[in-house]
Amino acid sequence: MDRKAFISNISESLGRTQSPASPGAHPGRFPDFADAESAAETARTEAANRSSDLLEDAASALATTGWNVHRAETIEDVGDVIASICRGIDATKALRSGHEILDEAQINLALEREGVDLRDMNLDEEMSPDERSDARIAHRKEVFQTDVGITGGDYVIAETGTLVIHPKKGVSRLTSLAPPVHIAVMKRGQVLPSLDELFLLEHVDIHSGNRHAGMNLISGPSRTGDIEATIVHGIHGPVETHIVLVG
Numbered sequence: 001m002d003r004k005a006f007i008s009n010i011s012e013s014l015g016r017t018q019s020p021a022s023p024g025a026h027p028g029r030f031p032d033f034a035d036a037e038s039a040a041e042t043a044r045t046e047a048a049n050r051s052s053d054l055l056e057d058a059a060s061a062l063a064t065t066g067w068n069v070h071r072a073e074t075i076e077d078v079g080d081v082i083a084s085i086c087r088g089i090d091a092t093k094a095l096r097s098g099h100e101i102l103d104e105a106q107i108n109l110a111l112e113r114e115g116v117d118l119r120d121m122n123l124d125e126e127m128s129p130d131e132r133s134d135a136r137i138a139h140r141k142e143v144f145q146t147d148v149g150i151t152g153g154d155y156v157i158a159e160t161g162t163l164v165i166h167p168k169k170g171v172s173r174l175t176s177l178a179p180p181v182h183i184a185v186m187k188r189g190q191v192l193p194s195l196d197e198l199f200l201l202e203h204v205d206i207h208s209g210n211r212h213a214g215m216n217l218i219s220g221p222s223r224t225g226d227i228e229a230t231i232v233h234g235i236h237g238p239v240e241t242h243i244v245l246v247g
Contacts, residue, residue: 030200033207040204043197047189051247054158054191059245061161066220068242075101078185079110081244082150085183086116089240091147094118094179098170099152101185101246107150119146121172140174149179149238154215155201156186156243159194163218163243166211173216182218182238188247 030036047054063069070085072078082105086094094116096102111118121139143149151171155164163184167173176182192198205211221241 033204036200037204037208040201043192043200047192047197050193051188051191054193055188055245055247057158057193058156058161058191061158062156062163062220062243063161065161066241067161067163068240070242070244072244072246075104075187075246076106078105078244078246079107082107082183082185083110083114083116085181085242086111086114086148089147089181091116091181093146094148094150095143095146095175096120096149097151097172097175099185101152101187102150105185116148118150121170121175139172143172143174143178146179148181148183149175149177150183150185151176153184153186153190155198156191156245157193157195157198158191161219162195163216164198165216165218167214167216176216176218177238180238181240181242183242183244184218185244185246187245 030039059069059071068085070081072081078101085091092115094111096107096118098120108118119142121143127135151165153163153165156162157164163186165171165173165176165184176184192201202211202215218241221238
């Protein structure tokens with residue numbers, strides 16, 4: 001069975017009627033690194049040119065995989081959307097990542113007005129090694145006691161409804177994995193058509209020294225099934241996931 005037929009079968013099982021796109025620029029098709037770099041630049045350009053359509057495709061796919069999808073026309077609307085989500089689940093404590101989009105949206109002010117205690121996992125650069133170690137331990141305890149984890153992200157995959165997050169300074173995996181509710185904020189221009197483009201960009205970034213190899217791929221809330229195929233949510237991560245798409 002070829003790739004297109006394989007993906008078609010999966011799409012049909014998920015209830016999707018749209019035929020999958022032609023295979024993208026997978027790194028395996030470019031053994032010469034210069035060609036891979038050129039293909040990656042083309043992939044970025046094409047994704048930017050199709051940003052509006054890809055955002056709509058992503059919204060549909062994300063809903064299919066279990067995300068609660070929210071739309072915000074402008075970045076200024078994001079804080080109110082997140083505050084509304086927190087109000088709906090009676091959240092009193094939230095933890096945020098260091099993604100710049102959350103600063104742009106001024107979510108701190110919106111959640112302060114809502115009465116939600118919002119904290120971040122950034123560590124003071126002037127801390128001693130022992131102080132930083134103690135702060136990390138305190139953060140790990142805190143993240144398991146909070147109601148909501150709020151993050152940005154690096155990409156959304158339109159084909160699979162997947163959020164991609166690269167852990168880095170100020171962006172802990174725990175923020176998106178430990179709290180029972182995860183809220184992500186993404187904007188038009190951050191959507192890639194398929195995993196092919198993602199793996200190509202990762203391949204180029206890693207071999208260029210611009211990225212380490214770690215990344216989280218999140219396709220909706222945590223789900224697991226026992227031998228009788230009974231699905232249980234929230235065993236290995238959030239029981240509820242929300243994504244705010246801007247644009």
